[in-house]
Amino acid sequence: MDLETLIAEFVGGNLVVLLLAGLVILSIVLGVRIVPQSEKHVVERFGRLRAVLGPGINVIVPFLDRVAHRISILERQLPTASQDAITADNVLVQVETSVFYRIIEPEKTVYRIRDVDAAIATTVAGIVRAEIGKMELDEVQSNRSQLISTIKASVEDAVDNWGIEVTRAEILDVNLDQQTRDAMLQQLNAERARRAAVTEAEGHKRAVELNADAELYAAEQSAKARRITAEAEAYATQIVAQAIAEHGIEAAQYQVALKQVEALTAVGQGEGKQTIVLPAHAMDAFADAFKMLKGRV
Helix, strand or coil, X not given: CCHHHHHHXXXXXXXXXXXXXXXXXXXXXXXXXXECCCEEEEEXXXXXXXXXXXXXXXXXXXXXXXXXXXXXXXXXXXXXXEEEEECCCCCEEEEEEEEEEEECCHHHXXXXXXXXXXXHHHHHHHHHHHHHCCCCHHHHHHCHHHHHHHHHHHHHHHCHHHCEEEEEEEEEEEEECHHHHHHHHHHHHHHHHHHHHHHHHHHHHHHHHHHHHHHHHHHHHHHXXXXXXXXXXXXHHHHHHHHHHHHCHHHHHHHHXXXXXXXXXXXXXXXXXXXXCCCCCHHHHHHHHHHHHHHHC
């Protein structure tokens, strides 16, 4: 065997080895798939769904299986959409909405719907119009959180077959046309004027009630004082009558003498009174009083 033959055999054998090594490397490269945490890969075999690869290292059959779709499972936000709707009280409103969603079953998403964003936006618009049509304008403004919850639940039911999870739905704004705004402003001003008039009337009414209560209280206190005075006088009269009944005319004379003494004492205590004029029988009144008092003792 000559040298050329040996070289040809060596080169041919090494080429086969190199080809086999290259085939093994290519098989490993095509058969091993590393999927990022934020993605899922849809694998097809001869055009049919074969498997869905999750995050991490995955092995597929090289040359038979291929990754047909790389789907992000991160949460997405639809562009802010604006649609017209008519409320139950026939008011035209323009509603701005935004929806957040994520793909949880990519095998449904890639084989059942072509444009996910457009499909969700159309679904949201129809649901918003339907729900607002059930409510009056005041309810739309005051029950926005309830409306958002209803829209979110309805959208979730509608997109369930697409392998999508609606994470959040928001109503960013509810706009009115200029004529409706002017009418609402007039109504608001009228309501404010009515409340001011009611408040003023209630204040006047309260003032009248308090004044009447004060007058009634004063009258009650005056009547109470007169009643107490009358009761005191009646009691004093009763005591005198009882004394007269028990001790005869002497008790009456004793009371008269005491009154005379009290009157003279009051005259003597007056300011600026340096000269006191006594009636002729004043001393007799003192004497009688002391006699009666001595006799009672």
